[in-house]
Amino acid sequence: MQRNNTNSKNKYLLSEGHTACAGCGELLAARHVAEAAGPNTIILNSTGCLEVTTSQYPNSSWRLPWMHSLFENSSAVASGVAAALKYKKQDKNINVIAQAGDGGTFDIGMGLISGLWERKDNVLVVCYDNEAYMNTGVQASGATSHGASTTTSPAGKAIPGNMLFKKDMPAIAIAHDLSYVAQTTCGHIADIEKKVKKALTMPGAKYLQILCGCTPGWNYDTKLTVKLGKLAQQSGLYPVFEAEYGEITTALKVPKKKVSVEEFLKPQKRFKHLFKDEKGKDLIKQLQVRADKNIEKYNLATE
């Protein structure tokens, strides 16, 4: 099953003509990941919104050699590609990227990603973290924010949304002693490109996690995609940082004037129930505590 890539006029390696929603943070981030990686790159893509919206037979939005196999195995398929390139002695000049959503990364694909990381296969694993299974209709994943209402963690009279806490996937990556682990958001486009470029200079297995707003899943005004990425970072909820061999090497400071987590939560209807009663307000306080802890842990405060 294969065919020519799109004849579109723009020059992006992930070109227009895809079927993603207006304001999709994942597509925006993915385009910049592809651009930064450049044409000497093979992409292995898990099932999810990014795959479905860019590869509808007989069209394709990809100008790179690109392959989708299954939901959970883009990492292992990438390991196979990396092994084949090594065998052909092409591993020095071709990048291999395995990319998946948060569901494909944090949950169903985690064992396979751990295998890749343990083997230190020469692959950059990219997670587009939109904090739920969006492709199947906004179900909760291991990346879903505490308190978020999803279709399988709905905010109801008894339970105010997702009661679990987001899994710390970068910490799990760091525990594998990777040469490079980084986190950023779709509000930091230049930073995405910089981190992809940096990652691809590092040996072995690498991990990049990008927070991506999802307009129907988070339920916000489509023009806010970039802004919400910025607010996630500025509030301390989603630190933007790099770590090499377990040492934090860079971290983007939060503004001097404190940005509260409420500013990030408020425009998103997945959190609207939190603003209605005392229980919700308590929950927001807990999220603020987490954000403040991040600011301390990653040393994000500006002196």
Added chain:
Amino acid sequence: MRKILEGSHAVAEAVRMCAPGVVSAYPITPQTHIVERLADFKANGQADYEYVLGESEFAAASIVEGAVAAGVRSYSATSSQGLLLMAEVLFNIAGMRLPLVLSVANRAISAPINIWNDQQDAVTVRDSGWIMLYAEDNQEAIDMHIQAFKISERVKLPVMVNMDGYVLTHTYEPLDMPSQADVKKYLPAYKPKANEFLNIKNPRTFGAFATPETYMELRQELYEIVESSRKVINQENRIYKDQFGRGSGDGFTEGYKLNDAETVLVSFGSVLGTMKDVVDELREKGEKVGILKVRCLRPFPGEEIKKALEKAKNIAVVEKCLSLGNEGILGGEVKQHIDKPVKNFVVGLGGKDATKGVIKEIVKKAKGTDKKLEFIYPE
């Protein structure tokens, strides 16, 4: 060269001579001796493939899928639970038309967990689009692996080589090992076209998403490609025979003392060996008994079986697997193509011996009028 080798080691040696660029697997009894030997070759500098430790069979199958998609001949092996864990990937590999060879050391399926031989594992994925070959003995297992790579790369479909766990994998036998030069002559290097692999010089999209508008057409195409492999399986059996002097019937079925046989046993896998001994004995006593060996389960040789059984009076299909809630797998499929009564026997589940006594009882019962499925136990 004639050598005394364990089945698994012989298969590993044959695979090494086929020169895969990537090998990935996960250990499961009774497949282990194959992949351990392949690791030994690598560790001792006798092979140049990348040997990737998969952290599960699901990973191993995905790894070889990626490797062949990147244009390099690749190989894996598994058994039983491992094959079931691979199932999702196996369907995907066939749907993507990737040429791969997978050895399956056939073993029982849990529950209850059991490491011994039967044939339940592979039949559960018979609708996946893989070509499925079954070896009768270790000589055939070696020859079949070498042919499997060739068939796979010619038709661009994956090929599964089945060999009974323990009965074949762990048995030492004198075997004719082909020479590296001969294997190289038979099996040229794998060279996919520029648009057939993940190639930065010819970027293509693989594994696209298909809507109702295109999905059925693509699946029909796959059906037709599997059908088209019949010719290639037959040809490669012949080409191999011309070069190495060994072949098996038409590549799909092979008769044994079939010409005047009134009672015919139809089966696949290693139990055929015991059957031949029994048939020889019974023939000496003047009984007109013969055997029809099934070497390929997918694509299914319905026409060949029909023709071979034209003169048979009593037909017995003997197998080590079944479809719970229906009947035997091979039995059911043979019946689809024959319009006379067929008696289906299940033997040897989970390592139960399929002895000569078992086969003799089957020959007796095959002549009766009761055609209900029967489980036959050793005396």
